[in-house]
Amino acid sequence: MTSVEAVPVGGSGELVRRAAAGDGDAWADLVAKYTPFLYRIARGYRLSPAVSGDVVQTAWLRLVQHIEMLDKPEAVGSWLATTARRESLKQLRAGQRECQLGAGEYDLPDHSRSPEEEAVVADTRALLAAALGRIPDRDRRLLLLLTASPSVTYAEISAALDMPVGSIGPTRARTLSKLRHELHAADAGRDVLI
Numbered sequence: 001m002t003s004v005e006a007v008p009v010g011g012s013g014e015l016v017r018r019a020a021a022g023d024g025d026a027w028a029d030l031v032a033k034y035t036p037f038l039y040r041i042a043r044g045y046r047l048s049p050a051v052s053g054d055v056v057q058t059a060w061l062r063l064v065q066h067i068e069m070l071d072k073p074e075a076v077g078s079w080l081a082t083t084a085r086r087e088s089l090k091q092l093r094a095g096q097r098e099c100q101l102g103a104g105e106y107d108l109p110d111h112s113r114s115p116e117e118e119a120v121v122a123d124t125r126a127l128l129a130a131a132l133g134r135i136p137d138r139d140r141r142l143l144l145l146l147t148a149s150p151s152v153t154y155a156e157i158s159a160a161l162d163m164p165v166g167s168i169g170p171t172r173a174r175t176l177s178k179l180r181h182e183l184h185a186a187d188a189g190r191d192v193l194i
Contacts, residue, residue, distance in 0.1 A: 013074030020067045031060065034077060038084045045088040055091060059083045131182035139175040146172060 012033070018026035038059050042052035062083050063076070070079060113121065132140050138161060145157045146168075158165045 012076045013072075016067065016070060016073035016076045020073075030063075030076070034080050035060075037077070038080060041081060041084040042088050045085075045092060047088060047091055051091050055084055055087045058087045127183065127186055131179055131186060134182050135175065135178050139171070139178060142168070142171060142175055143179070 012030070015026045015030050015033075019030055035056060038056045039052055042055040043049075047055065059080050063080060070076065132143070142157065142161060142163075145152050145160060152160075154165045154168050157163070157168055163171065
C-alpha cells in the first residue's frame with residue numbers, strides 16, 4: 001500500500017473543461033501539474049521506473065478516453081490518483097505471474113556459438129580449472145580476486161591476502177607463469193591464451 005498523497009489543487013476544473021474542448025495548452029498544464037504526483041503514487045507501490053511510467057501513461061490514456069464523462073472536472077486529481085492506484089495494483093498482480101530474470105541470475109546457454117565451439121569452451125574451462133587446482137592456494141586466490149566482478153582494488157586484495165600492494169603485480173606475473181606451466185604440462189597450453 002502507499003501513503004496518502006496530497007492531490008494538487010486549484011484551477012483544475014477549468015483546465016479539464018478546456019482540455020475536453022481540445023485546448024492543447026490546457027492538456028500541457030494538466031500533464032505538468034499531475035504527472036509528478038502520478039509517478040509518486042506508482043513508485044509508492046514499489047514499481048520499477050519503467051512500470052511506473054507505464055502506470056502514468058495509462059492514467060493519462062484513461063483520462064483522454066473519459067474526460068468528457070467526468071461528473072466533477074474539478075476532482076480530476078482524485079480521479080487520476082484512483083486510476084493510477086488501480087493500474088499500480090494491476091501491474092503488481094501481473095508482475096507476480098511473471099518470472100523476472102536478473103542478469104547473471106541463471107546460467108543460460110549462449111546460442112551464439114555452435115555446439116562444437118561450446119564443447120571447446122567447456123573443455124578449456126575444465127583444463128583451466130584443473131590447472132588452477134594445482135597451483136598454491138594463495139596464488140589461486142590472487143588470480144580469482146584479480147578477475148573478480150565487480151573488480152576488487154589492490155588495497156582490498158592486499159588486505160585479503162596479507163600481501164603488500166607493491167607485491168601484487170610481480171606475484172601475479174609469477175602466478176600466471178605457474179599456471180601457464182601447468183597448462184603446458186597438461187598439453188593444453190596451445191589452446192588457451194593467457
